[in-house]
Amino acid sequence: MKNGAPLLAAIAALGSAAAAALHANPAIVGGLATIALLAIAVYAGALALALNAPSDLSEPREPCGPSGAPEPVVTRGGLFGRMWVAALGAFALAGVVPLVSLGRRPRRHGTAWTKGARLVTPEGRLLRPGDVAIGGIETVFPEGHVGSPLSATLLLRLQEGVVSLPPERAGWVQHGNVAYSKICTHAGCPVAIYRHASYQLYCPCHQSVFDVIFGARPVAGPATRPLPQLGLDLDDAGYLIARGDFADPVGPDEWWRTT
Ligand code: FES
Structure with a gap:
């Protein structure tokens, strides 16, 4: 769940932003944003539990290249951190898109009325x-x-x-x-x-x-x-x-x- 939550949050937030940009039903925009928010909350909770765990989450990998040179260490904490940033970024985007449409003036649309119409x-x-x-x-x-x-x-x-x-x-x-x-x-x-x-x-x-x-x-x-x-x-x-x-x-x- 900890792995999937930020991914779900990012997907839901991007979906909310796209729905807002396409002027979809507000219930869809809000629903997707809510899912993203809940996923972020779940992830934050899981992260808090992990920080209180007695063991280190980092898992250094053994060098395996033919030269024997040390390879960059990949840690689960670093991976989760990038996913966390991506999820928050997508969520911020979902908040900005509706604000942009708020500032847009509604376009005038022609009716059948014309100058001189009786x-x-x-x-x-x-x-x-x-x-x-x-x-x-x-x-x-x-x-x-x-x-x-x-x-x-x-x-x-x-x-x-x-x-x-x-x-x-x-x-x-x-x-x-x-x-x-x-x-x-x-x-x-x-x-x-x-x-x-x-x-x-x-x-x-x-x-x-x-x-x-x-x-x-x-x-x-x-x-x-x-x-x-x-x-x-x-x-x-x-x-x-x-x-x-x-x-x-x-x-x-x-x-x-x-x-
Ligand atoms: S349509 Fe809601 S007040 Fe007229």
Whole structure:
């Protein structure tokens, strides 16, 4: 067991690092890291027992070369020491790989929204700014892409002037109409409940709450990122259109982290 433990630790730690690099299920990454940690603990325990043993672990080998010259002495302690260093090195690598992916910005991913795409209801009806009542909410898609999962968007109509957005998003609201991705940034559930009295959107899966006044920023629950906003404009016929794709990737960050 003492021989196999550092080898097992190294293999499990390397497996954990590879799984993290490939963005495998976190349970696999954590499970392999746990195995590596346990193997290191077993090895450390065995080593401690050996150090307390009365006999020396070193086993000098007799010279056997044709010249009779002394050969380097190989000891079990030295061999175990190198395996110990390899196991700890692999374990350190397993810890570094997830940290690298933490620093990686999620890549923006295209939905079906493009500049000038007209907003339509699931039935395909075009929308003008006054079509949704103040306090109302409507699920919309880009024209020609009804049902496109990543493009599902919530169109809300608030009183004019209540939305507070960064200066670079001035003009993204049209007569009180504001649009955000319908896909929760926590785990990807559809956000579907709106309370106009508090200007808050609720995700039913794990109770994340988003403040639509301030760019759908999360104010409660496990979500840490706002719902991406879709900039709105009007075409010549007065219909609501998109200024382009969402400002940020839709859904959980994990969907867009790539190697
Ligand atoms: S998926 Fe929305 S809170 Fe978890």
